[in-house]
Amino acid sequence: MFFIFFELLSNMPELPEVEVVRSFLESRVIGKKILKVSTVNEKLRYKVPSNLNLSLKNLIITKILRRGKYLILFFRDSKLCLLIHLGMTGYFRLSDELVEKKHDHVIFFLTKKILIFNDIRKFGFIKIYCNNEIFLSSHLRNMGVEPLSKDFNLNYFNSFRKRAVDLKGLLMNQSFIAGLGNIYCSEILYDARLSPLRKINSLNNLEIRNIVKSTKKILKKAISFGGTTIKNFIVSEEKIGYFKNKLKVYSRDKKNCLRCLKGILIKKIRQNGRSTFFCEKCQK
């Protein structure tokens, strides 16, 4: 007997992964009613609201948005909405029957489906907001530009020219650009052939255009890869949405640079307490 369920990511969700989860959930749970919410463990990054079941019971999911790495769920005829962050290991599992697993924290009983929030490291969270206040919340208020929108361009980047941080530090800053994490920052800078150590005020317009271009290119590619894995997914416990196998530089320290090839090795350094991977020869 197979259990058919969809397990959405369990590692390092950045913008593309969250977008894949968003579009998957959109295709599967829009129009469904929440019959009951059961909190198995309230100790996530923030305590799961104790009124979650009371507040959401009988509400119908109408819309799911993504902003940066956050998901926002809206409901029919309700002023409430849900703000969800997957942290580093959070994922959703959609299944036909209840099969609990270790680190399942919140269970949404929907019409004919069960949606489970699982998070090994508990860096994720679920919060309730009024939908006219959600974008003013501390989480979203200072959030930077969406990288795939037209607002992320040369002019926008130039307004941050005077920042003292290095290039990778700026890309990691959610109030500059929303949704990039440690993995995609390395990938984007490798694609743009720019060193993560570059100072912002040393960048010329061409280089900034390249960053913008590479950012959009890499993110779009990752999203479409995640989408593809969903389409091909039938019955399996395999995690989906992984872009991991497609990474060109992240986690490849001491391996040959895929552009420079023989003898030129990817270097791993620490920036702001995080690892960065790059090629000293082709990223200037």
Next chain:
DNA sequence: AGGGCTACCTGTACGC
């Protein structure tokens, strides 16, 4: 106010 650093958490990989 920008920027640097750390705690939070658990699983995994590694050295001895």
Next chain:
DNA sequence: TGCGTACAGGTAGCCC
């Protein structure tokens, strides 16, 4: 085999 330790990274909150 087993134990201890380092590492992985998103975010908020702290301090300077």
